[in-house]
Amino acid sequence: MSVITTAYQAMQVDEPGAAFRLVEQEPVAPGPGHVRVIVEAVGICHSDAMFIDGHMPGLSFPLVPGHEIAGRIDAIGDDVGDFGVGQRVAIGWFGGNCGHCNPCRSGDAIHCIEMQIPGLSYPGGFAEEIVVPATALARIPEAFSAAEAAPMGCAGVTTFNALRRSVGRPGELVAVLGLGGLGHLGVQFASRLGFETVAIAVAPTRSRSRDSSAPTITSTTNPRTCRRRCSASLARRSCSRR
Numbered sequence: 001m002s003v004i005t006t007a008y009q010a011m012q013v014d015e016p017g018a019a020f021r022l023v024e025q026e027p028v029a030p031g032p033g034h035v036r037v038i039v040e041a042v043g044i045c046h047s048d049a050m051f052i053d054g055h056m057p058g059l060s061f062p063l064v065p066g067h068e069i070a071g072r073i074d075a076i077g078d079d080v081g082d083f084g085v086g087q088r089v090a091i092g093w094f095g096g097n098c099g100h101c102n103p104c105r106s107g108d109a110i111h112c113i114e115m116q117i118p119g120l121s122y123p124g125g126f127a128e129e130i131v132v133p134a135t136a137l138a139r140i141p142e143a144f145s146a147a148e149a150a151p152m153g154c155a156g157v158t159t160f161n162a163l164r165r166s167v168g169r170p171g172e173l174v175a176v177l178g179l180g181g182l183g184h185l186g187v188q189f190a191s192r193l194g195f196e197t198v199a200i201a202v203a204p205t206r207s208r209s210r211d212s213s214a215p216t217i218t219s220t221t222n223p224r225t226c227r228r229r230c231s232a233s234l235a236r237r238s239c240s241r242r
């Protein structure tokens with residue numbers, strides 16, 4: 001079942017606000033309903049700072065943060081169906097659900113009253129390997145590299161769901177405020193979904209996304225200028241539709 005018997009390395013935070021420390025951990029065999037994943041890539045999320053500084057309820061230290069994880073299954077516990085050793089999987093902020101509470105029974109697993117989060121409920125992905133509930137797993141399409149897939153578990157799903165559940169429809173205007181870890185994905189999703197996409201960034205220079213189908217980036221250090229340029233974009237849009 002297991003191919004790893006030697007210690008693995010993880011980046012651990014010993015107490016709130018402490019620096020990362022590289023530690024060696026003994027491999028853990030996955031229990032029932034769990035799998036062990038060899039981590040190939042892990043994203044960095046601003047929420048990691050909340051974990052490291054102890055600003056999340058329920059944290060216990062030492063902890064290993066990291067909840068944007070992509071890798072391959074290395075070992076499988078009992079009662080895990082549909083997944084096999086070697087399969088490429090991702091684990092995000094949604095780190096598993098109970099399957100028996102009312103939200104779970106209603107198909108609303110993200111609101112599970114016992115929902116788990118990597119880094120909080122169990123050691124996270126800033127490590128060479130991780131043991132996770134099989135309910136947390138998402139398959140990775142072959143077209144995605146591990147580095148591309150990892151952020152989808154938090155930044156990606158956050159921005160994609162915001163668009164998917166919005167009242168906006170293709171052809172309508174979407175403005176993405178900020179081009180950080182989430183914003184740069186939001187721009188690409190909005191553009192590919194057919195929205196007229198405007199990215200708004202506060203930075204010293206004007207720039208353009210590498211995604212040439214994202215039509216406008218307004219970039220300035222002056223919030224008033226930013227508002228003016230954004231208003232101009234909105235005005236042009238309404239003019240063009242008259």
Ligand SMILES: [Zn+2]
Pocket residue numbers: 045046047048067093154155
């Ligand atoms: Zn996150």
Ligand SMILES: [Zn+2]
Pocket residue numbers: 097098099100101102103104111112113114115
């Ligand atoms: Zn539940």
